[in-house]
Amino acid sequence: MSKKYWDEKFETMPENQMKAFQVEKLKETLQWVYDRIPFYKRAFDERKLKPQDFQKLEDLAKFPFTVKTDLRDNYPFGLCAVPISEVVRIHASSGTTGKPITGPYTQDDLEQWTECMARGLWAQEVRPDSILQNAYGMGLFTGGLGFLQGAMRVGCAVVPSGAGMTERQIMLIQDFGTTALCCTPSYCLTIIEKAENMGVDLKASSLKTGHFGAEPWTVEMRDEIERRGGIHAYEHYGLTELMGPGVSFTCEHYNIHINEDHVYPEIIDPDTLEPVDLGQEGELVFTAVQRRAMPMIRYRTRDICTLRREKCACGRTLVTMDKILGRSDDMMIISGVNVFPSQIESVLMEFGELEPIYQIRLGKKGYIDSITVETEGKPALYASGKEKIAELAKQISAKIQAVIGIHVPVSILDQGAIERSIGKAKRVIDERPK
Numbered sequence: 415m416s417k418k419y420w421d422e423k424f425e426t427m428p429e430n431q432m433k434a435f436q437v438e439k440l441k442e443t444l445q446w447v448y449d450r451i452p453f454y455k456r457a458f459d460e461r462k463l464k465p466q467d468f469q470k471l472e473d474l475a476k477f478p479f480t481v482k483t484d485l486r487d488n489y490p491f492g493l494c495a496v497p498i499s500e501v502v503r504i505h506a507s508s509g510t511t512g513k514p515i516t517g518p519y520t521q522d523d524l525e526q527w528t529e530c531m532a533r534g535l536w537a538q539e540v541r542p543d544s545i546l547q548n549a550y551g552m553g554l555f556t557g558g559l560g561f562l563q564g565a566m567r568v569g570c571a572v573v574p575s576g577a578g579m580t581e582r583q584i585m586l587i588q589d590f591g592t593t594a595l596c597c598t599p600s601y602c603l604t605i606i607e608k609a610e611n612m613g614v615d616l617k618a619s620s621l622k623t624g625h626f627g628a629e630p631w632t633v634e635m636r637d638e639i640e641r642r643g644g645i646h647a648y649e650h651y652g653l654t655e656l657m658g659p660g661v662s663f664t665c666e667h668y669n670i671h672i673n674e675d676h677v678y679p680e681i682i683d684p685d686t687l688e689p690v691d692l693g694q695e696g697e698l699v700f701t702a703v704q705r706r707a708m709p710m711i712r713y714r715t716r717d718i719c720t721l722r723r724e725k726c727a728c729g730r731t732l733v734t735m736d737k738i739l740g741r742s743d744d745m746m747i748i749s750g751v752n753v754f755p756s757q758i759e760s761v762l763m764e765f766g767e768l769e770p771i772y773q774i775r776l777g778k779k780g781y782i783d784s785i786t787v788e789t790e791g792k793p794a795l796y797a798s799g800k801e802k803i804a805e806l807a808k809q810i811s812a813k814i815q816a817v818i819g820i821h822v823p824v825s826i827l828d829q830g831a832i833e834r835s836i837g838k839a840k841r842v843i844d845e846r847p848k
């Protein structure tokens with residue numbers, strides 16, 4: 415019988431031992447950045463803080479946050495703590511605007527990242543006899559190579575298919591007997607839809623598991639992927655600033671465990687910046703526990719989430735996080751109500767007549783912000799006639815109003831009108847004049 419955990423020691427470490435481990439490593443990391451990165455030295459000095467002021471985990475709250483603009487201001491290597499001769503890889507995330515965020519790694523950082531990925535994939539049924547098709551974008555984006563490294567560490571056969579060329583993805587699944595598919599959840603839906611159109615039944619294929627991440631997706635979306643793809647849909651979460659994917663992963667009970675021996679999580683109130691308790695929603699903040707090239711201290715992810723420390727039946731003691739509600743940047747304020755795209759997604763997914771594809775269009779009518787949700791029906795819907803379609807759109811709109819409390823018009827567009835995603839889906843199209 416193969417082992418249950420990839421790294422039993424850390425995955426099942428009692429909480430007090432984990433905390434002691436984190437304290438020891440964080441002491442070293444705070445000293446490391448203070449001695450080597452002028453940005454942190456200045457930030458600590460301004461608050462009259464020395465690395466020695468950190469003696470217990472609660473002390474971390476005294477230390478300053480790091481934000482995305484700090485990375486941009488110090489582009490490309492201003493926050494790198496080691497000389498380039500010790501850097502063996504540099505990734506970058508596109509970000510939305512301006513210069514990218516760089517992610518340099520030492521050999522040891524890469525090793526840590528690979529282990530974090532292997533842990534997740536192992537928890538998700540990937541074994542040496544698996545054939546894993548990696549349809550994340552390969553390149554600067556951390557997803558592609560992160561999954562490649564972790565899967566190779568586990569020892570399975572990796573097919574680095576990359577993102578796109580959807581028909582070929584389906585051919586490879588069939589010809590190679592792919593058992594595990596890695597990509598964004600929205601790209602998996604693109605693959606499923608294309609397979610259905612080609613008359614290929616993925617449910618009857620060799621595919622058993624999906625390893626999805628890099629963008630928010632709801633539980634309802636996950637259910638749809640599992641049903642239509644005939645797979646168990648697992649999740650990974652991460653960001654370039656911390657290591658890429660590998661920050662956390664779901665176990666067989668769908669709990670998202672954080673690799674807290676590598677990334678120390680906090681939740682803060684994004685307005686007051688005060689820490690909030692377990693079980694309360696807020697912004698995820700991470701501190702690198704043992705990275706060396708670019709260890710982030712109290713990095714504000716802008717991802718809205720909740721942390722929990724409840725016993726998981728998988729036996730892992732690693733703290734868990736809820737599914738990400740969304741990025742705070744994606745939060746829309748409509749008629750004074752805060753709305754995340756994921757809340758609209760949850761409602762749309764209740765309607766079996768719809769394809770799980772949508773976009774939210776924001777505009778301006780005079781001085782007033784307007785919002786429209788655009789989606790598409792499944793093929794059968796279009797056969798039912800224009801009136802039925804219009805009636806359904808009204809029902810959806812009413813359901814959205816019942817759930818989030820505001821009126822949002824819904825348009826069901828022609829089949830194929832919304833661009834299919836091959837990577838991170840673009841859910842919000844903001845057409846408001848700047």
Ligand code: ADP
Pocket residue numbers: 507508509510555556626627628629630631649650651652653654655715717738740741838
């Ligand atoms: P970019 O900012 O260009 O998207 P990254 O590729 O580093 O850069 O993306 C990291 C972000 O992707 C996270 O901060 C989060 O918003 C999102 N993300 C990654 N994994 C997940 C996930 N499983 N669920 C929700 N959001 C995710």
Ligand code: ZN
Pocket residue numbers: 665666667669671726727728729730
């Ligand atoms: Zn678990």
